Amino acid sequence: xxxxxxxxxxxxxxxRSQPRRRRRTLPPMTxxxxxxxxxxxxxxxxxxxxxxxxxxxxxxxxIGMTPPSAEFWLGTTQTGQDVFAQLAHATRGSLLIGLVVGxxxxxxxxxxxxxxxxxxxxxxxxxxxxxxxMLVIPGLPLVIVISSYVTEKSxxxxxxxxxxxxxxxxxxxxxxxxxxxxNRDYVLASRVSGESSWRILTVEILPNLVPLLASQxxxxxxxxxxxxxxxxxxxxxxxxxxxxGTMLYYAQNxxxxxxxxxxxxxxxxxxxxxxxxxxALINFAIDSIINPKLRDGTRExxxxxxxxxxQLRESEEEVV
Amino acid sequence: MRFLxxxxxxxxxxxxxALTLNFFLPRWMPGNPVDILVSKLAQRGEVTPATRHAxxxxxxxxxxxxxxxxxxxxxxxxxxxxxxxxxxxxxxPVVDVIGQTLPWTxxxxxxxxxxxxxxxxxxxxxxxxxxxxxxxxxxPSLTLLQSVPxxxxxxxxxxxxxxxxxxxxxxxxxxxxxxxPGWTWDFVGSVIYYGTLPxxxxxxxxxxxxxxxxxxxMVSTLAEDYILTAEAKGLRPSRxxxxxxxxxxxxxxxxxxxxxxxxxxxxSVVTESVFSYPGIGxxxxxxxxxxxxxxxxxxxxxxxLSVLGANLLVDLLYTxxxxxxxxxx
Numbered sequence: 001x002x003x004x005x006x007x008x009x010x011x012x013x014x015x016r017s018q019p020r021r022r023r024r025t026l027p028p029m030t031x032x033x034x035x036x037x038x039x040x041x042x043x044x045x046x047x048x049x050x051x052x053x054x055x056x057x058x059x060x061x062x063i064g065m066t067p068p069s070a071e072f073w074l075g076t077t078q079t080g081q082d083v084f085a086q087l088a089h090a091t092r093g094s095l096l097i098g099l100v101v102g103x104x105x106x107x108x109x110x111x112x113x114x115x116x117x118x119x120x121x122x123x124x125x126x127x128x129x130x131x132x133x134m135l136v137i138p139g140l141p142l143v144i145v146i147s148s149y150v151t152e153k154s155x156x157x158x159x160x161x162x163x164x165x166x167x168x169x170x171x172x173x174x175x176x177x178x179x180x181x182x183n184r185d186y187v188l189a190s191r192v193s194g195e196s197s198w199r200i201l202t203v204e205i206l207p208n209l210v211p212l213l214a215s216q217x218x219x220x221x222x223x224x225x226x227x228x229x230x231x232x233x234x235x236x237x238x239x240x241x242x243x244x245g246t247m248l249y250y251a252q253n254x255x256x257x258x259x260x261x262x263x264x265x266x267x268x269x270x271x272x273x274x275x276x277x278x279x280a281l282i283n284f285a286i287d288s289i290i291n292p293k294l295r296d297g298t299r300e301x302x303x304x305x306x307x308x309x310x311q312l313r314e315s316e317e318e319v320v
Numbered sequence: 321m322r323f324l325x326x327x328x329x330x331x332x333x334x335x336x337x338a339l340t341l342n343f344f345l346p347r348w349m350p351g352n353p354v355d356i357l358v359s360k361l362a363q364r365g366e367v368t369p370a371t372r373h374a375x376x377x378x379x380x381x382x383x384x385x386x387x388x389x390x391x392x393x394x395x396x397x398x399x400x401x402x403x404x405x406x407x408x409x410x411x412x413p414v415v416d417v418i419g420q421t422l423p424w425t426x427x428x429x430x431x432x433x434x435x436x437x438x439x440x441x442x443x444x445x446x447x448x449x450x451x452x453x454x455x456x457x458x459x460p461s462l463t464l465l466q467s468v469p470x471x472x473x474x475x476x477x478x479x480x481x482x483x484x485x486x487x488x489x490x491x492x493x494x495x496x497x498x499x500x501p502g503w504t505w506d507f508v509g510s511v512i513y514y515g516t517l518p519x520x521x522x523x524x525x526x527x528x529x530x531x532x533x534x535x536x537x538m539v540s541t542l543a544e545d546y547i548l549t550a551e552a553k554g555l556r557p558s559r560x561x562x563x564x565x566x567x568x569x570x571x572x573x574x575x576x577x578x579x580x581x582x583x584x585x586x587x588s589v590v591t592e593s594v595f596s597y598p599g600i601g602x603x604x605x606x607x608x609x610x611x612x613x614x615x616x617x618x619x620x621x622x623x624x625l626s627v628l629g630a631n632l633l634v635d636l637l638y639t640x641x642x643x644x645x646x647x648x649x
Contacts, residue, residue, distance in 0.1 A: 135579060137627075260479075269472035
């Protein structure tokens, strides 16, 4: 016979010490969310403050391809530029693109998704058709084509092009959800009671969409940063900008791979991966609000659901 | 039937939108692509007025003809299959360049996406079935792989397997020294050997997404009443898992498969550039680097059409596997 894994007294104490249940507006602070937020904040801080602390990222020295040392934390490029300084500036550049595209995507997708679904009728049909057409037109090839025509590109232009090619997916998701909210009884009730459409949209419907909007923005930021990195890696990014993608582009062209200069091409890629992962972790937490079924059912939690020996005995006594 | 017509109608609209976009893109953009292209062509050989006219139709800038007339001529030219002459691969017509490169991409991207889909959905089924098991705990880490950019993963794999351990070749689609294209064992083996690393890149970076989607749908489906009924009837768990839960849970993944194809094709452009794979992505890049606008527009059109076609195919398949879509229409 194994012993009971849980002490009832302890469990009761734990239950008492927990704060009273509040309405869940913020995601519960799970380890995943904490790690995601921490990494995001650290990287964003590095992008915001880092460029002020490091030297010039473009300064050429006559010590090409030196491995990491005390002076140059991440070594130097083939022309002796400080990789760490480049990384700081690149972080700022990539995050800026992500932020701008995230905001633009939010505006575009909520306009075409939410407004269309809310208005219904022909507006919805037209918006939905437009969204679906945009969805099947492959984004990155379109971006490549557009950016090959324009030789002098600003960061803003790249951001706008990325936003134009990436809003459709989240507009479709938002439309589906808005349709289901729109037909709920309480919305019908507020319609009958004579609330204006604008008020119904902003007060009754939008609050329900907030978690979904948040997760779509996080996705948009990931896609934008990855998309920009891919574009810059192909040499089609914004002119004279520093992003993780341009670093990889110069590393690839500087034969960092063949020469084994891992300190040049690993850090920017790792930053991309880690930042993307952190945002994905945040998204897991948001998803668990949208769909509570997805909350972690770990073995530890399942054990808690089982009855303790004492409870089992009691229930058996009741039956008998 | 009505559902089918609706779908076909949508794809006709999408096709028209793609063709129109392709028509207006070069006309909206700053600069004069026709002059750049013609001067590039002139370096390689004589440019006949007919060639120039064809390029003008594709890329615009023939101001003597009204726009709507240009548009009709352009459509006619497209439907004849005439996409102009490539500069980068002079004097091969664009259509031939695409014909040579497309099978490589379709083979690589199609196969690896399919492999990734099957593995991801399979693992996701088990992860959702046994929540909290070790497979389920793998989901977050596999999804994190998704945020690793394709091309960086490709670079790292290339660095490890190509430079450090030298297990796989550094670039190319097949061994150009010892084999020649054809249906021989040598060639096919060489293609598989050269394609392993690019395919591995695509599979690793996309399998997590399928797994997560399938796992989440499994979790939702398992909470349905009919699963409880099936369990109460005493059906074997393996039967409930495969026929009752997985069959219903896989539907959104199948729909997502169509949408993801576009992303995968896009990702493969970058992946191909890392591996110098002789696919359509590499051709697109060389056309961009050579200001070969005719080839570029042609490739964009073909990529768009392939994604459209794949979507149509999946949509039609969807009506077969999900009877509700037929009933609702």
